């Protein structure tokens with residue numbers, strides 16, 4: 129405005145009416161441009177490359193692929209449910225004052241964290257070599273090969289391995305809850321287990337969910353390891369198809385697309401879970417909802 | 424008395440047995456003696472204030488009354504029931520965790536740092552014990568909980584989480600939570616020490632009203648005004664021992680013990 133005001137005559141604090149020029153982030157613009165360039169180059173390469181995109185689209189919803197997807201999702205859920213259950217049980221056992229429980233749980237964690245997952249899967253699947261028959265003597269008995277199907281062996285293998293890791297996550301979560309909470313719970317007559325269930329675990333969830341969400345997402349992908357014991361999850365089915373039609377990259381892209389879709393849904397779920405267990409935490413967040421009756 | 428196992432402690436049972444009887448109790452942490460041969464009685468409806476320097480064993484004494492600590496020697500009976508043990512024949516059998524949890528129902532405890540359940544609202548904090556432990560119908564528990572909130576002046580904070588309440592408000596909810604279990608004895612461990620000075624009054628007012636309603640109370644506090652005005656007896660502790668006891672006004676105005684005198688002078692100044 130006052131174009132010709134000479135700086136020498138102006139007070140440095142006389143700022144009214146001056147135009148504000150935001151700082152320029154040249155670095156960001158340059159980085160964005162470079163990345164777009166690279167991305168465009170890669171996309172072009174794939175578009176022009178030896179990929180039949182039509183084949184990708186065609187097989188995306190092929191029955192064998194969808195069946196594999198269902199198996200992957202079901203296995204992820206089963207293995208995680210088993211892993212979480214075992215994780216909570218063994219975490220509680222490790223922290224128990226009962227020395228027997230403590231030793232058993234410590235041993236479990238040591239054993240299953242200490243050996244490769246692939247090896248554990250192979251052992252479960254080949255259990256029939258050690259025990260041709262299994263069951264409860266007198267009650268029921270069956271051939272081990274009939275029980276240890278790829279599905280069951282995979283579930284046990286993934287779930288029990290996950291349990292060992294989750295136990296440590298849960299233990300850390302429990303330890304992060306203030307001991308004053310336990311004392312207050314005791315002071316209103318709660319037993320150890322009630323305290324854990326009603327007071328400690330709900331508050332430990334806040335610390336448990338981010339790592340467990342992370343492991344849930346890992347599990348979606350780790351199920352593919354089970355292809356070595358003939359569990360027909362999505363990657364194995366994709367492979368079966370490309371052994372026949374030689375469309376290797378196309379089918380791998382189909383599998384990759386589905387993994388990304390499943391993982392995206394899980395991430396959305398994790399977001400809502402985290403928000404739920406953050407209730408009561410942090411600076412004031414009014415709770416308008418439950419004004420009447422229900423507490 | 425309706426305690427399942429009446430026990431006679433060394434003092435013999437007079438006509439009106441005190442609600443709380445503590446006899447020759449000692450407590451060690453490793454080789455450190457936190458309580459040394461402590462004996463006290465708290466009659467029904469009385470308020471006992473416990474004062475003394477930091478580390479003198481005041482919290483430990485309260486925690487023994489609530490079995491948050493196990494005693495190493497002596498005996499405690501509350502409401503005619505021996506704590507932690509059952510007398511069978513000539514032997515004392517240690518109680519199970521579930522039985523100890525049941526014995527704790529007779530005492531309510533208020534902590535220095537409130538220890539409200541962080542994931543529950545004020546009303547949920549209050550009904551948690553009645554619903555989960557006492558198996559009361561939720562509707563009834565909520566009604567009583569609301570009445571308790573009103574009694575501590577916080578009816579409007581029903582649905583607030585602890586993180587949304589001031590220290591004084593949290594402590595009042597904590598008192599309501601303890602009262603919801605209908606205890607016979609209330610234990611207060613420095614209930615106002617973690618509060619900003621302007622919030623101390625509101626908590627003391629609730630405690631004063633509670634004392635007037637006839638609740639038996641053991642209060643560890645540095646609030647000499649409260650002890651003088653509300654306390655029926657004052658116990659002065661130092662190094663795990665009771666070094667002076669009596670009427671609060673007398674003990675505070677004319678402490679006989681030199682260490683007690685130094686402490687009173689220091690606190691009042």
Ligand SMILES: Nc1ncnc2c1ncn2[C@@H]1O[C@H](COP(=O)(O)OP(=O)(O)O)[C@@H](O)[C@H]1O
Nearest residue numbers: 452455457475476477478479480481482483484
């Ligand atoms: N769990 C514990 N382990 C070891 N020492 C403890 C423990 N609790 C308390 N003490 C010790 O016992 C003494 C009495 O503690 P406390 O009863 O908390 O004192 P006060 O409440 O009078 O300040 C202190 O010296 C303290 O360090």
Ligand SMILES: [Mg+2]
Nearest residue numbers: 481482483613
């Ligand atoms: Mg203390």
